[in-house]
Structures are given as C-alpha cells and as structure tokens.
Amino acid sequence: MTSLWQAAGELALGFARKSAAWRRSLRLTARRRPLSCNCGEGSPLFGELNRLLREPSRETFTIQSGMGNAEEEAFIGTLLRDTRVWNLDNVTRTQAYWNVFRSLPELHWALLAHMVSRNGGWSMTDLKGEWLPRLLEPDTAEMHFALLETCNALIFRDAYPQLRLYAESLKRNRPLFGLLPKFGVSAFMGPFWERFWTDRDPVPLTVALIINEQNVIQNPVVEHPLYRDRVLRTPSFRALPWLQTNQVVFPLLEDDRKGKIRLPLAGAVLERFASLDERIRFGKSLYAMLFGYPRVLAGVRAFAERIPHTGSRADYWPERFGERKKGGNSPEREFSADDSLWYSPKLDQAWNDRPLPEPPSIDWFRGDLARSMTASWLTSPKPPRLVDMTEEHELAQRKLQTLAAAPLPRI
16 A cells, blocks of 8 residues: 555655754753742742631632622622633634733743643544544544543633733732632632732742642533543543654744744643643643743744634644645545645634533532642652654654554444
8 A cells, every 4th residue: 555655655754864863953952041930938929828728618719809799799700701702713812822822921820721622622623633533433533622621711711811801910910819719710820820919920820720720620621421432541631652752843933034934833741641640740741841942932923923722733834734635634644745735724623612521510629639649749840852853743743644544443
C-alpha cells in the first residue's frame, strides 16, 4: 500500500528532525524571568488556608462588597448573564479570556487560559479532522468531545466571574471579593485574591487558579463514571502517552520569521490526564514556560493579538492544515505526504453548541486531601528546558497519519 509506506517514511523523517528542538529551545530559553510563589508552608497565605480548613464554619471572606442589597443583586445577575453569554462555546470562551488579559495584563492566568483554551478547541476539531475519524468510532469521538467541552465550560464558569470581579474592583476602587461565594467559587481562592489586591503579585494568584480549576473538573468530569469508563479507560485514550499526541502548543509569531514556512511552536506533552497532581504540575510548567521565558511570551502575545481563534489548526499552520475537506473522509482515501492540506475544520463546522454542564455542588477545598496536597501544589513554577515542539508536533500528526493509513479497525 503506497500511501502507508509514504506515511511511514515521513514518520521516520520526523524522528530524525527532533534533534533540532534542542537548538531552538536554547534560543527560546536564553533569557529567563524567575517566578516565585512565596505561598507555601510558613507563609501567611498558607496559614490562612489552614485556618479555613480548621474552621469551615467561620466567615470565609473578610472583605465585604460595600454595595447595597439591590445593587449587589443587580451586579451579580449581570455578571452571571455575561458568564453564560461568553460560555457559549470554545471560541467565545477563548475570546473572553483574551479580552480580559488585553485589558488587565497583570492577570497572567487569563493569557495562559486563552492559549490552553485554543488547544482545547484544536483538540475538539481534531475529532472531525483528517485522521481521528478514521481511527475512532463516531460514539467514541462524541464522548471525547463531551469530556473536552465539559472541562472547558466548567473551568470558564468558575474562573470568568473571578476575573471580572477583579476588573470591577478596580473600577470601583474597592475589593469585591466578598462576592466570590455568590458565584460558587471555592473558599480556597479568597485569600489569594485578597493578597493580590494588596501586593499585585501575579505568581501566587496564577498558581492558585491553576490548582483551583483543575480541582473544579476533578470530581464532576475526571472521576465521573461516564467519562471514566467511556473515555479515560478506552484504548484510544490510553494510547495517548505512548503516541505523545496529547500536546499543548504555543504558536510563536515572531517579527524575524524571514520566510519560515511554519510558525515555531513551544509547548509540552501531558502524559496522564486522569492524574490531578500531574495536571497541576503540567499547568504550572506551562505557566513558567509562558511567563518565565520572554521570547516565548512575546511570540505568544503577538500570535494571540493577530490571529483570531477559530478552532482550526490552520490558525497557526495554514501551510499544513486546511479548513476545507478534500476527497471525503472515508478510510479508503489515499494518503500522500505532500499532495494536499490536512483537513482541520473550524469549530462551528465540526460541532454544534451544547447545553452547559451543571457546576460542582460541593467545594473541593475541604478535608484531609486538601490539607495534605495543598502544600505540595503551592510551590514556585519551574520552566522546562526543552520547550520547542515544532518537530514533535508534526511528528504527532505523522503518527496519526500512519495509523490512519494502516488497515486497522476503528475503536
């Protein structure tokens, strides 16, 4: 089968090119900005968190809104409506995060969330793209999308009101974080927002948001029997660590591209999505990569500013991916390494909007687990040394291409 041999040849070439990643990583990491959390054991923040765990019945937030009852209710209603509007789908959420960061660049987490949300959209459209429809049964693809969409929506529902409360606090020149419980936000976040209001240090707040949002999805998604049995334990999901295809990439739009065909990519591979501890460490590593290396940050900001998010991978590699399907999507279609663009649809071409999932009903920050794990999570983020993913990303696509070209049954 000629197409299979072509795909295998390109796969082998991809392995050979991976050594270039170290050279590009050295250039991207030549300058480094340390990111210090200063919120671990012995810190005032950690002491406040322990107080909350010991005395959950006490008032969680010490700062009150200062609004009258009617004004407070109207404000809460408006912000809840805005959150629902921007929580329509992955594209609107991604834009909302960018709107926040563009106005308030001290909110580092908003840019991190914007870029991770872009990757979430690309993963959603992959399920209807060039390779995965040949590898996954439609029901399996549907469940993979449901997991991605539910995580995306739950995190946005929790985080967006927090970001907007900070913006409104600046406008009124007084903190409004006493309203956080009205939006179902964990007691864990209160001390971090209060501290950020006084010192404007973005690192502890960003680390806290990474910890909080991963805990937000742990019980209703990762530990839910539906997603556990029909996604996380399936052969297709268990193959991700072996294939190294569960990637988060940051396209870098540089002014000195000099005619390069592809945008260079920074990023990393998440090995075990089901592990809460690993997802938190992964998020902190991405944050350190994004804000710890000035060249990565400059390239990402330029990309986010100039390239609207559509969900298609053509957003960053239009020379390799295309939004229009060519030749159908049947398993019998011939593959070639260079004859056409790989199909990567926009989000609205791939999936319809879905009802929003129910938010968690119980605060995750309680009990012995929170007490034992919080200390290990509240550490300074450390950036990886190997950050270039350009060849690794194309290699992942070649792996999928080779599997799709092989005479294998869908799973």
